[in-house]
Amino acid sequence: MFFFILRRLGQSLLVMAIVSAVSFSLFNFVGDPVNNMVGQDATREQRIEIRQQLGLDDPILSQYTRFLGNMVQGDFGLSYRIKRPVDDLILERLPATLELVFVSAVIALVVGITLGIYTGIRRGTWASRAILSVSLIGVSLPTFIIGIALIYLFAVHLRWLPSSGRSGTIDFGWWKTSLLTVDGWRAIILPAITLSLFQLTLILRLVRAEMLEVIQTDFIKFARARGLSERAVNFRHALRNTLVPVITIIGLNTGGLIAFSVITETVFQWPGTGLMFIQAVDFVDVPIMAAYLVFVALLFVVINLVVDILYFIVDPRIRLGG
Amino acid sequence: MTDLLQITGLDVEFPTRRGTISAAQNVHLTVKPGEVVGLVGESGAGKSTIGNAIIGLLESPGRVSAGSILFEGDDLCLKDETAMRAIRGNRIGMIFQDPQTSLNPLMTVGAQLVETIEKTEAARGKAAEARAIELLEQVGITEAKARLRAYPHQFSGGMRQRVVIALALAGDPDLIIADEPTTALDVSIQAQILDLIKRLCRERDLGVIIVTHDIGVIANVADRVVVMYRGEVVETGDVAQILGSPRHEYTQSLIAAVPRADCKLERFSSVDYIEGGTKPFKRIDVQTHWLGKAQSHARGETAIEADHLNLSFVLQKAVLPRNRKMIKAVDDVSFKVTQGQTFGLVGESGSGKSTVARIITGLYPPDAGVVRVLGQDVSSNPKSSEARKARRAVQMIFQDPYSSLNARMKVMDIVAEPIRFYRLTSSEGETRKIVGDLLDHVGLGAQVATRYPHEFSGGQRQRISIARALASRPRILICDEPTSALDVSVQATILNLLKDLQQELGLTMLFISHDLPVIRQMCDQIAVMRNGQLCEVAEAEALFNAPKHDYSRHLLDLMPRMDLLESASE
CATH class of the missing domain: 3.40.50.300 (P-loop containing nucleotide triphosphate hydrolases)
Structure with missing residues (x-):
């Protein structure tokens, strides 16, 4: 296991190095950084002075090393537009995104696995067929349409829930949460459902397919032949054996949820990192884009590592096989 | 009661x-x-x-x-x-x-x-x-x-x-x-x-x-x-x-139809009761047919020579070589197979018999030792054109007929693949004709070429495997437990088919099995393997009548007793 994790760490570092190189090159290829920083009436001398201050005339390699060094310390420079440190901006916005993703992941997992088991065990019943048909809609409809439909129904038509924004937050100084007030929950529920719907249907269909397969195996048949109750057979024996592929998908998708909550955040004007990224793209705010790129890559790498370690915990064959 | x-x-x-x-x-x-x-x-x-x-x-x-x-x-x-x-x-x-x-x-x-x-x-x-x-x-x-x-x-x-x-x-x-x-x-x-x-x-x-x-x-x-x-x-x-x-x-x-362990018979008796009604299939004359070309019926030469083969697998990894746990899957194995003969490799699972077969076909490179096929060294420089050419003469038939055929390919394409790969024919029409003949020859009939493997029973699939192995005009067939997934009656017909083909085409066979009665019926020479080592190499009848090595004796003792059967046949 030690070797396995060591190897994975090495691979992760390589991925991060490549991504950071790409993000570094953004500065040089997407517009001229000096142009973005000085006013239109700056003189040629001022520009040259800034170039030298920023070290833009140094060899490219030493610039990159400096970028890497700063990056490791969490320093991504100042946003062109807001003139504040980028890492502060990201940290400020991260709680909103993380809470949104957390709530939607819980919805997707709980509902997805429950319905997956149900449709796997009771296949062919009226309810299973209905669930599967509805789940097709979840897979095929794009997120923004679902979001807008939910807003129309619950915010505009029924007027039960707010249509956008994040309200009812409580500030701990380092973390602003909206999960402690009724208003906060009212605001988060629609975007969370919107974000979870695709994952939910994916998990549902995956758990169902895996259940159908596992139930055919000999050890399930043997468990039945030993007279174990249906519940023990289905949950203790079958469900755990479906988990390895499910964990993979959940892991990859959680990364995707955080990185690509962009659309949901835009539709609901949710003040998270995704919305920040979209605004940065609009204004060609290169430092934020570069930092976001590195941040998303780091997220995927960490989640993949966690997923690999989870395999070890779930499946003893991997654990002991080394 | x-x-x-x-x-x-x-x-x-x-x-x-x-x-x-x-x-x-x-x-x-x-x-x-x-x-x-x-x-x-x-x-x-x-x-x-x-x-x-x-x-x-x-x-x-x-x-x-x-x-x-x-x-x-x-x-x-x-x-x-x-x-x-x-x-x-x-x-x-x-x-x-x-x-x-x-x-x-x-x-x-x-x-x-x-x-x-x-x-x-x-x-x-x-x-x-x-x-x-x-x-x-x-x-x-x-x-x-x-x-x-x-x-x-x-x-x-x-x-x-x-x-x-x-x-x-x-x-x-x-x-x-x-x-x-x-x-x-x-x-x-x-x-x-x-x-x-x-x-x-x-x-x-x-x-x-x-x-x-x-x-x-x-x-x-x-x-x-x-x-x-x-x-x-x-x-x-x-x-x-x-x-x-x-x-x-x-x-x-x-x-x-149960293979006899007590004496050697010319052919396996098949379960006629089931087979009843199947028409005798068309055989082709190999002397004049494409299949027979490039076949030397020379006997007495060495077809396969394994010379001090060694192969270890890593069981547990470690940074320091001395902490690694290795298993010697093949440990100093040497033998020669004469052309036209059937050489049996017997042993329990994990004894390394399949690994030997894989080394000979070039699927695993040996750590040490040399494999010679028809006199050509194929292991030292496996990518050389001579080694490739020699290896074409070796074909393999696997144990599990269910997983050894690609389920998404038609029988025609499965059997034609080696012909196309080695460019053995000049035209597609000729390839199709040869595939048809091959399918006839293994007793399936040319008309099955357009069907998919799942439409066939285990025995029929094994016939497809045999046709595929024959398609590159091999001189050596390696059969790794070819019938252990099959019923007794089907086993008998497949083994008879292999025997017939060997006689007609002068094939050399390396026959791997854990089933001693089958080995006795099929083989001229037998090697007994245990823990990667050869225990005994002997003529088939000599081994069964007077085993020399303790382990060979042990294996023979373990054969299910068939006294009841034997008394009946006397």
């Missing part, structure tokens, strides 16, 4: 969209306490269906449509699911074929035992654990206490089957149904497991039904035998009577 189980007039049917398929008709069967009943037949004969029907676990949509299953006087067919669940495990235990797949891989053996004990007995917690240890000891597992915390994959196949038996015994049942309990195991392990089943049957006065296709197993353990053919019981009787003087025509030909 009263009957423990009494099945009368049982019909089982599977309603499908295309009509109802009858899996068993009018089956009568009785089991007394302390008696082992063998249920024998070929695949599809309905033997497993009977086992599943007794325990109430018929695969959907199967159902019992007539008859009764009286278990200690109660009709099991009338009980509902809850009542059946109380009987499963407690009163009737079941053992399945493959110990690799019948245990939950994610739960420790102890947890699986304890959950079963807690369900079937009053014992809880510590008491259940103590009972689990006791059970494991009864089935012959040492250090049972420590083994409770082990996972199934940490046990060997035989040990796992012991765990399965312990699980089946957990509820102290009166009847055990063992569905092919030793088919997936080695001969030596098979003997141990059969002994264990027999012992438990006597000690606990259990009724046992052993479902099997292996006449050897029946001869070893059964007291009475029930022979099934196409869903019907064709004969019931004492083991001595059934094996010694079978009355029904089917039983007679089934027993005749």
